[in-house]
Amino acid sequence: MPKFAANLTMLFNEAPFMERFALAAKAGFEGVEYLFPYDFDKDAIRAELDKHGLTQVLHNLPAGNWAGGERGIAVLPDRVDEFREGVAKAIDYATKLGCKQINCLSGIAPAGVPDSVLRATFVANLKLAASELGKHGIKLLIEPINHFDIPGFYLNTPDQAASIIAEVGSDNLYIQYDLYHQQRTEGELIGTFKKHQAQIVHVQLADNPGRNEPGTGEIAYPFVFKTLDALGYDGWIGCEYKPRTTTEEGLGWLAEVGR
Template sequence: MPKFAANLTMLFNEVPFLERFALAAKAGFKGVEYLFPYDFDKEALRAALDLHGLRQVLHNLPAGNWAGGERGIAILPDRVDEFRRGVASAIDYATALGCKQVNCLSGIAPVGASDEVLRSTFVANLKLAATELGKHGIKLLIEPINRFDIPGFYLNTPDQAASIIAEVGSDNLFIQYDLYHQQRTEGELIGTFKKHQAKITHVQLADNPGRNEPGTGEIAYGFVFKALDALGYDGWIGCEYKPRTTTEEGLGWLAEVGR
């Protein structure tokens, strides 16, 4: 049975970050995820997890200048050294936080760049990261993201992710399957999940349109949750949505599914 994790980058964001752990636990979440831990002291993050009985489910590799609009550097041939330093930082934090999965954002393809060069850079970086993370028992994930929200993002579909995983050839590289991005890109939420289930180790959600909480848009989340249960998915589902009002006011969907 899937378990739900609060995405602290997007939920409870009306309060300072380290205060969000308490609110997630109070709301009934057993796990948390967020974009990046690197701006915070890892001992303070570990203490917040322990104090509130929460598991660190996922965070991302460093992804370049996020505030400046970058969304990953793994495809960029002139940033390989920075990527490798980021792998070391991710291992440092994930080990301290007990986090067993780290996501790699591919990045936005520069205009006019050679797809062959971008893909070969991505594959080489993933080979290195999968190997280094695997030494510490940490899974490496890659996430397809729709091009409406992030124009030019390199990795867009699970089929593309599966092709890259096959080329990398590592048994420590998996897919992060975001239902919102899949709905915007292709639909076929459950059929696509079934096709790639063997490589999916983390799921995220938001409704569409608006990227708000389940029940506010077109995705039949009651059906989706039952289907994931029936397919035997027992991993985490990260709640990476923008509350339509406040997080607390929008949590009715969680009570309805009995979590």
């Protein structure tokens, strides 16, 4: 049965970030993920993980000016040096935190730059990152994100991700499969998972519409969980959703699946 990780960027956000580790463990989560650790002391995060017996499952590479609307820099030809500096910073944190997976957000495609240039930049950056992360036993992931929530985001579908992975040619590059983004973009949640299962090492969830907890929308999550289990997926599922009310009030779905 897959294991569930609390996304601390979105869950328990009624509390300060460093207090959310305790709340996640109290709620029964065995692992945590979040967008970025870089605003916090890595030793302090490590202490919280150890104190509460949690696994650091995933975080992202530095992704530019998030507050200013940037959603990654990996496709930006004029930010290659910054990207490489971010890889080193991510490795520094991940090795301290025992995190074995790092996600690379492609970024929003800038107007006026040919797709061939964006793709070549993305491929070259991924080659560098996959190689450097691999030296430390850390997997590199790329995540397709729907174009409704982030207009202009460069990477939208698992097929596109698989094509890029093939061009990169690394055995240390994988797909992060977000069920919410897939539902908004194409649907076919299980068929697409089966098609790309060999390259999928991390799954995330939220229901649709609303991006709230499972059971609030149209996705048949009991069927999805049962099928992923039957297909042999034993990785983590990151709970990256916006609680409809409070996190605690929306955790009934977790108890229903035996967690």
